[in-house]
Amino acid sequence: MQCKSIEILVGLFVSLCITALFFLALQVSNFSDLQDNGSYTVIAHFENTGGLKSKAVVSMAGVPIGRVADISFDPDNYDALVKLRIDARYNKMPSDTSASILTSGLLGDKYIGLTPGGLNEFLQEGDTIELTQSALVLERMISQFLFNSSDKDK
């Protein structure tokens, strides 16, 4: 009997701790949106990524539909080559969809916003998004603003 109660307590202990682990996985982390429905990768060239990081969100209409898989420098065009992995559920993106690098909030993370085009052909695995808009770099905006206002003074 004594031995049995120890077994029951150990069983309770192990199952409670494993419940805690499941709680961490499901409630605390992004495990639930890791479920892979398959995905396809498209490529976009940007003049300036402005601090975009891999794993950043790719969203359309404000809804996350994928993530940035990889960012690298393209030595042929002197621009940044960004690979976007988009969830296979969203496989009807018009092929003239445009991509821009945006910031969530004033100081938030960079993400990629997609704006749908109007063509009836859809983006396939390995396609390139032609229309892109670089990140806004604050220093550049400020210097433009300063130059403009000094021109006006003359």
Next chain:
Amino acid sequence: MKLFQTIGQSSLKFLAKLGRSSLFLISILTGLAYTFSRPNLLIKQLYSIGVLTFWLIAISGLFVGMVLGLQGVYTLSTFGAESSLGIMVAASLVRELGPVVSALLFAGRAGSALTAEIGLMKTTEQLSAMEMMAIDPLKYIIAPRFFAGFISLPLLAALFSAVGVLGGYLAGVEILSVDSGSYWSQMQSAIDFHDDIINGIIKSIIFAWLVSWIALFEGYDALPTSAGISRATTRTVVNSAFAILLFDFLLTALMYGES
């Protein structure tokens, strides 16, 4: 001359201890099959190492989480960013505090008990008696305790983090009225399953290995006197704490040092 002699003596002593403890570890690992073919031994140890530490870990986790919640709101509200409380609580618990604090508590609660138990067995010559009966004490006594510690601590660390997140919720959301939705949703968007949770578990597995190894070795290596046992118990707690904090730094540098 005297100085160099002391330095030489202590480094030779240290190396000898390291060698003995490595041999000790190897012979424990060969007891793996023996332990799992006798689950009763393992279950008894899981009870005295894991179950009896359960409440200590659960309650400490709750309070650590609540303190994080209160301090987090206090600091974040200066930036008007109370809604990020969930990220702060969960990231600090899952990455650092969960594995480290539960390992420190485990060393204090279970590690010292293991050392004292093994040390007393050695002092009262129970270990030698077993050898006389052709029972290998390393396999029968030490190995089940080692693997019980190895299994318990990662589970306890997960429990610590989970209870801590709930404690942060209690303090931040229920007492200081941070928005409940943003607490969970910001947490979920920022905590990565692989980068944060799996790395935390890897950390606590390494701490479990360190603490069980140090505790059992100090007990086995203790001078067979009452003063020897008390010194060995102290050494277990001190050396475990030192090893945990050192390895925590190394592991953090390896896991998060790149970005």
